[in-house]
Amino acid sequence: MKGFTPFFMYPYTNNGFRLDGWKPNFFCRTTELIKYDRMIEKNYRNENVPFHPAFDVRIHFEPWIGKNYLTCGYQRKRILVLGESHYCSRELAEGGRCYPLCKEEQMDTACVGQTKDVVYEAVYEYSGQPYQQTFLCFERAVAGKVLTQREREDFWESVMFYNYIQFAQSGPRTAPLSEHWAYSEKALKFLLTIYEPDYIIVWGARLYNGLPGWDGKGCKLKLENGDAADYWIYNISGKEIPALKIHHPSAPSGKNWEYWHLVIDKFLNAK
Secondary structure, X not given: OOOOOOHHHOOEOOOOEEOHHHOOOOOEOOHHHHHHHHHHHOOOOOOOXXXXXXXXXXXOOOOEEOOOOOOOOEOOEOEEEEEOOOEOHHHHOOOOOOOOOOOHHHOOHHHHOHHHHHHHHHHHOOOOXXXXXXXXXXHHHHHOOOOOHXXXXXXXXOOEEEEOOOOOEOOOOOOOOHHHHHHHHHHHHHHHHHHOOOEEEEEOHHHHHHOXXXXXXXXXXXXXXXXXXXXXXXXXXXXXXXXXXXXXXXXXXXXXXXXXXXXXXXXXXXX
């Protein structure tokens, strides 16, 4: 096994494929490789939380990566959908395992896979819960229509979703701590470098305003009706990646998906 590189140094889709050497050369992970990967991870502080030594960062909540994101994406575009944070009311309640704050050393595999589970349930096991309606509203804003179940699956299997804050919050609309914002910068830089999105769509003003600038530049997207939307252009390893601010799809103003379709459609076709 000399020279073998552990799985957590490579990007994966949700189906267990990795982008070997950051080039489109896929292979399926075997049970033996998974066991070896886990053995390597035990050298780090918490074996449940993947560590990326080249970036000196741990991804606490691994992203949802649609099976078509790395190949054809959505309309030939790689789109990163960026949410703010998870909340974990049970474990962060008094007497809970992590009370009163989310801690890396307390995280288990359920924590690491939470983002993937949330998206999967919203798409494949939709039951009308408020958080699931957020995903429904957003997909309509991008597509500009109400999607069939097959179209919903195709959409989410074509994009990447990631929650920026790498520590769970005690409830919805809870403001993350300043140290949580700071910690999460490295993780985002890692994802942008590895997965190379063409566009980022940011859910909410608080998240957009809290993102690192990294010597990028702010721009205005002007609409035909005279409105304007903010977006930021990052330069990651020589690639420009624009990040659009939209109102959070769970907010009253963000639920008007017909309006936000006009914004998002122009953004995705502005290049």
